[in-house]
Amino acid sequence: MANNNYNVLGVMSGTSLDGVDLAHIHFTETNGKWTYIIGEAETVPYTDAWVQKLKEAIDYTPRQLEQLDHDYTALLANIIREFIAKYNLEGLDAVCSHGHTILHRPHEGVTLQIGNLPQIAALTGQNVVCDFRVQDVALGGQGAPLVPIGDRILFANYDYCLNLGGFANISFEENGSRLAFDICPVNTVLNYYANRLGYPYDNGGQIAEGGQMQQELFYELESLDFYTAPYPKSLGFEFVKGTVLPLIENYNVQTEDKLHTFTNHIASQVAQVLAHKQNGRLLVTGGGAYNTYLIKCMQALMPDMHIAVPDDKAIQFKEALIFALLGVLRLRGDINVLHSVTGAAMDHSSGKVYKVQALA
Structure with a gap:
């Protein structure tokens, strides 16, 4: 029987560049009905230098984007690790992270969310579910919105x-x-x-x-x-x-x-x-x-x-809450992206799962 209780961390960075939203979520599924409790939650602001980088990244070369992705993955992992330590979170099933969107041109088959490199699992010491948009674009969808x-x-x-x-x-x-x-x-x-x-x-x-x-x-x-x-x-x-x-x-x-x-x-x-x-x-x-x-x-x-x-x-953490849910659904193998929303060829279960044990 599938686990019906989940202890996860939802992580979201939006295009408004106010910072990284982190929300500790407990989900319970009972007879197809889901309930949630938002526990500790916080927005960690970006430094001015990072705001400038993220604003400029749309014009970066592929090599610059590759380096930015590496640096941002390290930054995000550090933010996640510090949040977990600050609130003494234990027994997390997964960190469910959106990353930060830099490029989104689905009509060209392009979408890029940085911060979703495989090493994020080893850097955080947690199982990570992330990179939710790419599969949908590959299936002919918009890759967005995923919250619905x-x-x-x-x-x-x-x-x-x-x-x-x-x-x-x-x-x-x-x-x-x-x-x-x-x-x-x-x-x-x-x-x-x-x-x-x-x-x-x-x-x-x-x-x-x-x-x-x-x-x-x-x-x-x-x-x-x-x-x-x-x-x-x-x-x-x-x-x-x-x-x-x-x-x-x-x-x-x-x-x-x-x-x-x-x-x-x-x-x-x-x-x-x-x-x-x-x-x-x-x-x-x-x-x-x-x-x-x-x-x-x-x-x-x-x-x-x-x-x-x-x-x-x-208000502040709804998207972090829902990306936490998307991660849980992915872990269960349940549908977490609707083709009626994105225009993809089919409903599907999207997101990459990085196991910390496999990367240690």
Whole structure:
């Protein structure tokens, strides 16, 4: 009989570059129903030097990427090892780690998450499940989003699950299938302009709220081809760097106005995705859930939607929680990627498993 109790560590680094999220999770499966407890959880921020490296890596040569992957694997392993020691964690079944996305061009068959090299098991002294996206891209899928199966299993009491991280992505059931896709950039753009003003992020959206709407910029953003493309679809930082930021920079307006306009653009895109689903319960997680101005803009466009913002641990560590679940499902040989979401040829169980004993 399969083990029904799991003691794992979920590890996630998102495109907003705020740091590495680590969450100690206990899962229990009883008659097909899963429950979880989030124990110790923490975000370990990157140094300024690492933030700069991760921002620049999209333009690295293959040799530079290889070295970065090696260095980042060592960094990530050290962060994981220190977290385990700090909280005296024992008896872990696995560390389930997403790594950090550097390249994501699924239409070219390319996706790269650094920090997933085999030596991470030996460096952490733990069994590791990681590198969840590559297999899906090889099967013709987008390799993203991967969180929706966790939404289905752990958050079925919500009609829609919206994550506002570096990008906005949404997940919901339709005609018996789980559908999910990326909507638009969020903190990859908002943090860029907050940084320009000397802030790490726009706290509560206060700067954006004080800005003015630039209608021409707003309409040009709304007209980007990605928004009318059919799903499954996903975004990488390439879209922000190559399309969104150059578009915004064409406008000689105040940074506050750019933040105001882009925040309203995010709300507009979310509302358009849910245009025919205006009633229901919408769970909002990710760093953008703290952006009260963005939530206010969304609510104004969707007055009949119940927008639920959960407790801090769920907001901050939902993705670490779900990648922990993906790792557990992989260990069980259960499906953890849905083709209805990614467009792959089939549902599958994805992720590489590195056993510490085999690498010692």
